[in-house]
Amino acid sequence: MNTKRCTQCHEAKPLDQFHRRLAGSEARQAECQSCGRDRAARYNATHRPSINANQRQWRASHRELFQAAQARYRARHPELAKARTDRWRSRNRVRLALAELVNRVVLTVGYVRAQIRQHTSLRANEVTPAMIRARRLQIMVSRDLAAWGF
Numbered sequence: 806m807n808t809k810r811c812t813q814c815h816e817a818k819p820l821d822q823f824h825r826r827l828a829g830s831e832a833r834q835a836e837c838q839s840c841g842r843d844r845a846a847r848y849n850a851t852h853r854p855s856i857n858a859n860q861r862q863w864r865a866s867h868r869e870l871f872q873a874a875q876a877r878y879r880a881r882h883p884e885l886a887k888a889r890t891d892r893w894r895s896r897n898r899v900r901l902a903l904a905e906l907v908n909r910v911v912l913t914v915g916y917v918r919a920q921i922r923q924h925t926s927l928r929a930n931e932v933t934p935a936m937i938r939a940r941r942l943q944i945m946v947s948r949d950l951a952a953w954g955f
């Protein structure tokens with residue numbers, strides 16, 4: 806079998822342990838895949854803050870692309886997506902409780918939509934703006950009535 810010597814770990818390894826490239830010696834990378842992974846891990850560890858900032862900026866300026874990619878991922882891996890969501894929720898309980906409080910007071914679209922979905926079998930994309938306006942009014946009226954002791 807053809808082997809190649811890695812320029813990093815200096816071990817002779819089978820060619821399939823080197824990533825392909827278009828030109829160069831045997832059209833393979835000079836470093837083996839294992840050394841490439843180690844190098845990427847070292848880079849990620851030392852550059853994590855700027856990598857995160859760049860990713861946040863990309864997601865903010867490509868919001869629709871990002872959301873579509875997330876929807877595709879959730880459709881392909883529903884159980885992994887649910888596990889990830891559950892993990893995030895359990896790590897962000899205080900943040901979620903605060904947001905819930907604000908949403909309850911302000912009656913945000915997301916909060917009202919969730920209220921509608923609790924009492925119907927509608928999916929999120931089936932809740933119309935008119936339903937949200939009507940339910941918001943209903944919540945406000947029932948709060949007023951409760952405040953007046955009705």
Ligand SMILES: [Zn+2]
Pocket residue numbers: 811812813814815816836837838839840841
């Ligand atoms: Zn190597």
